[in-house]
Amino acid sequence: MMRAKDLALVALFTALMVVLGLAPRIQLPLLPAPFTTQTLGVMLAGGIIGAKRGFASMALFVLLVAVGAPVLVGGLGGFGMLLGPTGGFIWAYPLGALVTGLLVEAWWKRLNYVWAFIACFIGGSLVLYAIGQPWLIANSGLTLSRGWWSWVIYLPGDLVKTVVAAAVIVTVKKAYPLIAPRRVTA
Incomplete structure (x- = not known):
């Protein structure tokens, strides 16, 4: 059960994800998935408020969609x-x-x-690619070879978002940590 602070x-x-959705749509040529800043929100949610609350915030976002x-x-x-070509990425937000x-x-x-960069890249990029790319290929009409390699076009932007997320996560950890270290019980 979540406390009021957790909620x-x-x-x-979830609101941060909505705000990130206000950024202009950047449609890349020949691909059905736009470049979006919302994947930054996925990284920030998990990295700042932790796994459980980050998952819940992204699940609420998917519900809003x-x-x-x-x-x-x-x-x-x-x-x-x-259900469309980009649906796999959106479904992957909570897991990311x-x-x-x-x-x-x-x-x-x-x-x-x-370490924050590695965590963000794995959760906010690799997990999203692992779920989103096969979905994109299956639902967009792209050939397997073209669809499978289309993620390379998004990689430079995703690396920039990962750098930003890592910097914010470490800064928040130092200033006002919202995650408590896990206690190891014997």
């Missing part, structure tokens, strides 16, 4: 977005936040920019 943090990071709230880049929303959070929590005592 407030979940709502706050499903019920038609215009929370995606370009003011889009609706269950059709979850969960993985990022689990890694940050596991490395909490030694967390620095490098």
Whole structure:
């Protein structure tokens, strides 16, 4: 059961995702998936509020998309977005936040920019690619070879978002940590 503080943090990071959706839609040529800043929100949620709350905030965001709230880049929303070419990435948001959070929590005592970057890249990029790319290929009409390698086009932007997320996570950890180190019980 979540406390009021936990619920407030979940709502706050869901709202952050909505705000990140206000960025202009950057449609890349020949690909059905736009470049979006919302994957930054996935990394920040897991890395700042932890695995459980980060997962919950992204699950709430997916629910908002499903019920038609215009929370995606370009003011889009609706269950059709979850079934379309980019749906796999959106479905992966909770898992990406969960993985990022689990890694940050596991490395909490030694967390620095490098460890935060690795956690964000694994959770916020690799997990999203692992789920989103096959979905994109299956639902977009791209050939297997073209669809499989299309992630390379997004990689430079994702690396920039990962650097930003890592810096923010470490800064928040130093200033106002919202994650407690895991206690090891014998």
